[in-house]
Amino acid sequence: MSHDYDVCVIGSGAGGGPVAYALAAAGYTVVVLEKGPWFTEEDYYKDELACCIRNAYTPELKEQSHVVETELDEGGWRRRETAEDTSWNLWNGNVVGGSSNFMSGFFHRLKPVDFKLLSTFGPIEGANVVDWPISYEDLEPYYTRVEQVVGVSGRVVDHPHQEPRSTPDFPYPPTTEHPLSGLIDQACGKLGIHSVPMPRAILPQPGLGRQGCSYNGYCGSYGCTTGAKGSSRAALLNQAVAGGRCRVLPESQVTRLKSDASGRVVSVEYRDNNDAIRQIDAALYVVACQAVETARLLLNSPGEKHPHGLANNNGQVGKNLLFAGGGAGSGRLRYTDFPTEKADAMRQIGPFINRSIYDYYVIDDADFGEKQKGGTIDFVHLHPNPVSRATRQMRGPDGLLWGKPLKRKLEEHFRESSYIKIEAFCDWLPVDDCFVSLDSSVRDKWKMPVAKTRLGYHVRNLQVGWYLASKGAEVLKAMGAENVVSFASGSPPLNLMAGGCRFGDDPATSVLDADCRAHDVDNLYVTDGSFMPTAGSAPFTWTIYANAFRVADKLIERLGGNRL
């Protein structure tokens, strides 16, 4: 039977890019449908209004919103529509390449223990902890492939939680380091913990047909203007399109997947850039719209065999939504506390701090309780966005600061110190109260129900987040930092989401099989972070890329192997 394309990929971010890249490279035709516009390096500038204040890369919330529910202290749930309360905006970058355009590219592999949390540590009450249906060894070759194809820079150093690698070191050396990195190393040395260079999805020098990093200090939240950042667009889709077998259709909003009486997907229905309804059919369909929107699309796609939404015959779609759990903190290093030469070096903008601590990836600390899963601690620069930084200064001890006191505080904040931020990542435990469903009372501009996201969390997230953040704070104190604070919050980081279509061997408790194919839809795959049944303790992007390359190999095999 002939199809418009061999493979239709919905979503062009970290989950879609590897599939398009690998399938096209193997000789198959691929179409990628992306709801947002196709911006290139020519469209990205260091413009805080565009990226972060007027949100030029995400949909108008009045036209396309979400509903979120957060837990009230007194019990029950508080419902918000993001069109009204924009601080809960769940869109993270709706452009070709998706939110990978705007990532910081803090790249961490999961570690072997992440694939078998249940069998290693046992169950946790109130959490749906499971082992993965694959092991670290299954994914390792694909982590390596991402290093080579997307471009990951770093340096392997020996430490107790170093995961096994099939290659001795990264294909690209670390990005240029800021003088603060050395101060962190010294402090960690004093404390007897291991300071490790953080891998980044950033090319330190030209390679892979892309330019190297320009070290201008504005990376996360911004589109990369050189192509050094390994976004799905710069690293994968540009190459796939250049090869001639991959077509990317921007401004194409998929509204539903249609299935036949046998339950198989037969076409996707989408709105093109003129709002006309169009259809495409393919042999295989891959959904990768980021966790919330992936679940929403499936739930919005009922069919004869799927009365409750596609792939949802066991009611699992949208369940066990995950975020990056964790804590945060910061400390201030006053320039006057350092010799002039050193202080001048610390003022530099551009080079990265890039330091991580994995010593607490498993916490074996009697004071904290039983041996349990911990996580990663990253040290990074305070985000440089000046409006956002200034806005945080207006809060005074007795109310708002304004007038000359506000101006003096801005001078002190901007001119006199360097700041280091702690970002601690722990597992966001999968719980019954964190899930995606549909809200039929709120519809987008195409009249489709929007996603409703309940954001419950397990108290363990907070405990481990606090623990890790306070360990990070000890390092900052040992460096001589002032105003060191560390904390954790139950609020999820909305830009780091996964889960909702967990993979597993049992169709009763999972949506996808070990190959990320829907248990009850033969030609449907999900390759964004939705597949993750537990969250790991690091940002998701590297794992999403690696898994999508793994699934791409399954698709190639299924379609008959490499055609070229």
Add this chain to the structure above:
Amino acid sequence: MDRRYFLKITSAGTAATAAATASLPLFSASQQQPGDAGLSDQQWQTLDAVQEHLFPSETDAPGAREVKALHWLQQVFLDDGIDEEHKQFLRSGVAQVDETAMELHHKAFVRLQHAQRETVLRTMEQSKKQGRAWLQEIIRYIFEALLTDPVYGGNPGGAGWRWLQHIPGFPRPPKEKRYFLL
């Protein structure tokens, strides 16, 4: 000339013109009457005085006036991308300033001394009518005028960045790549 190329450049030209025209009201605010934003001349004077109080001019440090913060708010009111509800919130705050000034001092805000203005704004900060949220938003817009790229009409010549020794990222947005033209 190659016909395809010709079509491409003319259609691109048309698109660019259309985009520029569409955005004209937004960034030609200086040619608009302030009244277009739904505020009277007197209310604009109130806003100007509030901004000056919140972020005063100093010899060595730019204030709201030096970074064109009032003009910035005019742009905000004319920006189609900012919803009407938010604009109404901004307008109601201006009215609240003058109401509070009349209640406390029986004069319009602009006619008050510095210390009296302070009591008006502090009273608003404590009020239950979202006065604090309004003040925060007015200050935040001053920061936008102070610290966003000069291409948008604030931060003239990078004066805000220079004052705070802030180094902007590069490349900076050219006029034709401002966010509302993307």
